[in-house]
Amino acid sequence: MVLAIHAGTGEEITLKVTAAPIVVKGKIIGAVAIHSDITWGKRACPYSPALDTGEDLLTHEKALRRQAENDLHKANAEIQALKDRIQSADIYPFQEVNHTYHFGEVIGQSRCLENVFFRVEAVAPQDSTVLLLGETGTGKGLVARAIHSRSLRKNRPLVMVNCTALPASLIESELFGREKGAFTGASAQQLGRFEMADKGTILLDEIGDLPFELQAKLLHVIQDGEFSRLGSSRTVKVDVRIIAATNRDLYEEMRLGRFREDLFYRLNIFPITIPPLRDRSEDIPLLVEYFLEKFNRKVGKNLRNVTNETMDRLMAHSWPGNVRELESVIERAAIVSQGATLQVLDRFSAAGPAHPQDETKPLVDLERDYISQVLRKTNWRIEGANGAAHILGINPSTLRGRMRKEGIRRP
Structure with a gap:
C-alpha cells in the first residue's frame, strides 16, 4: 500500500497496488499495475460515528474486505485480459469476410470457387442434368446437396448412389430394382434407387466407374425417363433430376472405349468443375x-x-x-490440443507435387496435361498478360489449335 494525494480533493488517501509482469515469449517486456483507493471512510463504505459498537465495526470491516477482494479480482481479470491481448500478437487473425460463399461445408472466397457458386445458383432452379467434375475430396457431394436444396425438388428426396461401392453384379438391381425371383437370392421385390428418387434428385457419384454394359440402360432412363426392373418386362416411368459426379477424365475414358460418348453428351449438359484445394x-x-x-x-x-x-x-x-x-x-x-490454441502435430511433406506425373506417359499426353493445368490456373483465359498462351509462350491461335486437336474443352 502507498500514500497519495487525491487529485480532486487534495486529501491524503491510501492506495492498494496490484501489479503483474507482462511476459511475451519468455521475456518480461513491462508490467501492469492497478491502483485501488482503500482509504477508510472515503469511498463506498464510509465510517460513521454511529459505528460505536464492536459488532458494527466488525460488519463494516467485513464489507471493506469484500470490496477489496472484488477490486483485486477485477484487477487480476483486467491484467489477464491485457496479457492475453499482447500474447495474441502471434495468433492468426480470423476476420469476417464480406464476400464469403457458403453452401453447407463448401466455403470460400477465391475467384475459382466464386465461379462454382455462380454456376450452382444458375442451374439449381432448373431441371437440367448436371455433371460435377473434380478430384477426390473436393466436395462434389456437398455441391450436389447445394443444388438439390436450391431446386424446386428440395422437398423431395435426394438419393445418392456411389457407383464404385456396389458390386458390378448388384448395381443394376440397386439402380433399377428387381422382381422377386429375378436371380438367385432375390426373395422379394425391391425398388431401385431411381424409383426412390421419383420427383426428386439422384446423385450418381463416380459415374466414370459405371460398368460399360449398364451405360446404355442409364442413357435410356435419361432420354425417356423409363426403365424395367430386373426380371420384369413392365415399364416403370420416373421423373428424376440427374446429377452425376466423377474424378475421372471422361474424355480419356471415351478415348479408351470405357465410357459411351452418347451418355457423356447427355450428362454433360451443365458441367461444374470443383477446383482442388x-x-x-x-x-x-x-x-x-x-x-x-x-x-x-x-x-x-x-x-x-x-x-x-x-x-x-x-x-x-x-x-x-x-x-x-x-x-x-x-x-x-x-x-x-489443450487450452485455446490449436496444435497441429501432422508433419507435411515440404516437397513434391500432390500428383507426381507418370514418367511412362507419352510426351503428347504430358503436353496435353500441362496445357489443361495452365488453362485451369488461368480460369481458361487464353489471351492477355495473365492468359494461358502468354504463360505457355505460344501464340493464342496456336493454343486454340492445340486445344481443338487434343480435345481440350472448358467444362
Missing part, C-alpha cells in the same frame, strides 16, 4: 475456422486460436486429399 489456398483460413467450430462442438473443446506458424504450414501444404484431408487434420488436432 491447392488452387484456392486463400480459402484455407475460412475452412480452418469452420472446422474449428465444428470439432469444438464434437469433442467438447473451446479452441479459438491458430498461430501464424501453423496457418502458414496449412496454407503451404499441397493437400492431395483436398478439403477432406484438411478436415481430418483439424479433427485430429482438436482431439489432442
Whole structure:
C-alpha cells in the first residue's frame, strides 16, 4: 500500500497496488499495475460515528474486505485480459469476410470457387442434368446437396448412389430394382434407387466407374425417363433430376472405349468443375475456422486460436486429399490440443507435387496435361498478360489449335 494525494480533493488517501509482469515469449517486456483507493471512510463504505459498537465495526470491516477482494479480482481479470491481448500478437487473425460463399461445408472466397457458386445458383432452379467434375475430396457431394436444396425438388428426396461401392453384379438391381425371383437370392421385390428418387434428385457419384454394359440402360432412363426392373418386362416411368459426379477424365475414358460418348453428351449438359484445394489456398483460413467450430462442438473443446506458424504450414501444404484431408487434420488436432490454441502435430511433406506425373506417359499426353493445368490456373483465359498462351509462350491461335486437336474443352 502507498500514500497519495487525491487529485480532486487534495486529501491524503491510501492506495492498494496490484501489479503483474507482462511476459511475451519468455521475456518480461513491462508490467501492469492497478491502483485501488482503500482509504477508510472515503469511498463506498464510509465510517460513521454511529459505528460505536464492536459488532458494527466488525460488519463494516467485513464489507471493506469484500470490496477489496472484488477490486483485486477485477484487477487480476483486467491484467489477464491485457496479457492475453499482447500474447495474441502471434495468433492468426480470423476476420469476417464480406464476400464469403457458403453452401453447407463448401466455403470460400477465391475467384475459382466464386465461379462454382455462380454456376450452382444458375442451374439449381432448373431441371437440367448436371455433371460435377473434380478430384477426390473436393466436395462434389456437398455441391450436389447445394443444388438439390436450391431446386424446386428440395422437398423431395435426394438419393445418392456411389457407383464404385456396389458390386458390378448388384448395381443394376440397386439402380433399377428387381422382381422377386429375378436371380438367385432375390426373395422379394425391391425398388431401385431411381424409383426412390421419383420427383426428386439422384446423385450418381463416380459415374466414370459405371460398368460399360449398364451405360446404355442409364442413357435410356435419361432420354425417356423409363426403365424395367430386373426380371420384369413392365415399364416403370420416373421423373428424376440427374446429377452425376466423377474424378475421372471422361474424355480419356471415351478415348479408351470405357465410357459411351452418347451418355457423356447427355450428362454433360451443365458441367461444374470443383477446383482442388491447392488452387484456392486463400480459402484455407475460412475452412480452418469452420472446422474449428465444428470439432469444438464434437469433442467438447473451446479452441479459438491458430498461430501464424501453423496457418502458414496449412496454407503451404499441397493437400492431395483436398478439403477432406484438411478436415481430418483439424479433427485430429482438436482431439489432442489443450487450452485455446490449436496444435497441429501432422508433419507435411515440404516437397513434391500432390500428383507426381507418370514418367511412362507419352510426351503428347504430358503436353496435353500441362496445357489443361495452365488453362485451369488461368480460369481458361487464353489471351492477355495473365492468359494461358502468354504463360505457355505460344501464340493464342496456336493454343486454340492445340486445344481443338487434343480435345481440350472448358467444362
